[in-house]
Amino acid sequence: MRTIEYQAEIIKELNQTVNLIADEEADKLVDRILRSKKVFVAGAGRSGLMVRAFAMRMMQMGIEAYVVGETVTPNLGKDDLLIIGSGSGETKSLVPMAEKAKSLSGSVAIVTISPESTIGKIADIIVKLPGSPKDQTDSGYKTIQPMGALFEQTLLVFCDAVILKMMDSQKLDSNTMFSRHANLE
Numbered sequence: 001m002r003t004i005e006y007q008a009e010i011i012k013e014l015n016q017t018v019n020l021i022a023d024e025e026a027d028k029l030v031d032r033i034l035r036s037k038k039v040f041v042a043g044a045g046r047s048g049l050m051v052r053a054f055a056m057r058m059m060q061m062g063i064e065a066y067v068v069g070e071t072v073t074p075n076l077g078k079d080d081l082l083i084i085g086s087g088s089g090e091t092k093s094l095v096p097m098a099e100k101a102k103s104l105s106g107s108v109a110i111v112t113i114s115p116e117s118t119i120g121k122i123a124d125i126i127v128k129l130p131g132s133p134k135d136q137t138d139s140g141y142k143t144i145q146p147m148g149a150l151f152e153q154t155l156l157v158f159c160d161a162v163i164l165k166m167m168d169s170q171k172l173d174s175n176t177m178f179s180r181h182a183n184l185e
């Protein structure tokens, strides 16, 4: 297959995910983000890269958003939200993080393929995305892509959709957000 045919196949796979995401779950996440004082994101590997991109856009909206583990990331408190992006919901470094956020009376949201996972059971808000986890052995979901790639792409597109929804409700546009874009780069 040619490279662009693979690209077309990826877009087809992504297109099929759209109708498999529950709008009510997305709305709960939007509502909780907008009611939170601080919003933290966490994820491992490529899943982590996607939620980092989400944190950047939230910051540009004026939301106090942080990436867990960064040098200047502050403490999580009771009015705060931790959003975890994890296909499996079982990634070892993320489970104690979710437990700690709960023990500090914060809220936990997970965007995942596996609501019944360990982190899914801890979370207050679950958004289930379709896709195949990084270990595809027992996955019923068909994708030509390796490991969690389809989930990771869906996560990025879903997060961008959440941003658009929040921009709409906060009456923000690209120009107002651009004023918060990094200018020391």
Ligand SMILES: O=P(O)(O)OC[C@H]1O[C@](O)(CO)[C@@H](O)[C@@H]1O
Pocket: 044, 045, 046, 047, 085, 086, 087, 088, 089, 090, 091, 133, 134, 147, 148, 149, 152
């Ligand atoms: O999304 P999960 O299940 O937490 O897994 C994250 C891991 O999967 C990968 O994204 C690979 O598919 C890795 O980069 C990372 O280590």
